[in-house]
Amino acid sequence: MPSLSPDKKRERRATPKLIIRAEKQHIISKTRFFKSKQGIQNQTIQGITLMGLDWEQRYQSLDTPWDKGEPTPGLLEFLSNHPLSGKILVVGCGYGHDVRTLSQQGCQVVGVDFAPSAITAAQSFPSISDETYLIADIFNLPKELDSSFDYVWEHTCFCAIAPEQRPNYVESVARVLKRSGKLLAIFFVNPPNQGNGPPYGVKVNELDELFAPHFTLLEDWQPTQAHPGWEGRERMRLLQKNN
Numbered sequence: 495m496p497s498l499s500p501d502k503k504r505e506r507r508a509t510p511k512l513i514i515r516a517e518k519q520h521i522i523s524k525t526r527f528f529k530s531k532q533g534i535q536n537q538t539i540q541g542i543t544l545m546g547l548d549w550e551q552r553y554q555s556l557d558t559p560w561d562k563g564e565p566t567p568g569l570l571e572f573l574s575n576h577p578l579s580g581k582i583l584v585v586g587c588g589y590g591h592d593v594r595t596l597s598q599q600g601c602q603v604v605g606v607d608f609a610p611s612a613i614t615a616a617q618s619f620p621s622i623s624d625e626t627y628l629i630a631d632i633f634n635l636p637k638e639l640d641s642s643f644d645y646v647w648e649h650t651c652f653c654a655i656a657p658e659q660r661p662n663y664v665e666s667v668a669r670v671l672k673r674s675g676k677l678l679a680i681f682f683v684n685p686p687n688q689g690n691g692p693p694y695g696v697k698v699n700e701l702d703e704l705f706a707p708h709f710t711l712l713e714d715w716q717p718t719q720a721h722p723g724w725e726g727r728e729r730m731r732l733l734q735k736n737n
């Protein structure tokens with residue numbers, strides 16, 4: 495792995511302070527969010543109560559080993575050869591490192607996560623360009639987002655949901671993409687824990703079957719860059735929504 499740039503080192507050092515500040519702010523911002531977004535209030539509360547509690551607790555107790563304090567290496571590798579443009583949704587964005595990377599590229603980016611503390615911390619980072627964040631459950635996204643994105647970027651959200659939710663995940667992603675929109679994704683095909691909780695691994699043939707009803711596979715490869723310890727465990731795919 496190449497060593498971290500001074501910017502990345504600064505971002506990594508800054509994270510704990512930002513999260514502590516975010517913890518104090520999160521009750522206030524959560525209340526404001528619910529008051530100001532009456533239309534999606536119920537969906538969001540339901541998402542947090544039924545499915546997000548554990549994730550929210552993990553963020554509140556700063557128990558977030560998945561956060562590496564930097565963007566996903568496989569995404570950086572892809573972007574170095576394939577600059578993206580247009581409107582991008584980052585699902586399960588956590589602290590938003592990938593959101594800011596895509597914003598830096600000139601994309602219009604929305605990061606979504608149902609853990610309010612993650613979103614508050616993401617919002618605490620200095621704004622790059624055209625990025626916004628939304629507290630919402632990916633299985634209950636606001637209707638206004640339907641057919642509105644050129645791309646969805648996925649890293650470690652698919653592996654965070656229960657395997658039985660995967661068909662709903664595929665439906666949700668297809669719903670928010672424009673006609674011929676694309677899903678760019680890294681899937682965890684070989685997680686270190688083959689057990690009961692996330693990250694839930696997925697087999698390549700399962701990916702083929704799951705996405706076939708709504709997507710055509712354009713490219714499939716193994717990223718050469720990965721977070722330390724994740725090398726060889728990931729599979730990257732570019733899929734296009736069927737019209």
Ligand SMILES: C[S@@+](CC[C@H](N)C(=O)[O-])C[C@H]1O[C@@H](n2cnc3c(N)ncnc32)[C@H](O)[C@@H]1O
Pocket residue numbers: 545549550560561562585586587588589606607608609612630631632633649650651654655
């Ligand atoms: C393993 S973390 C990865 C976070 C981020 N992508 C990263 O790499 O640091 C999974 C994220 O997905 C979010 N998440 C899980 N299920 C979700 C759902 N149904 N709707 C929205 N976010 C969800 C969690 O809150 C958490 O932030």
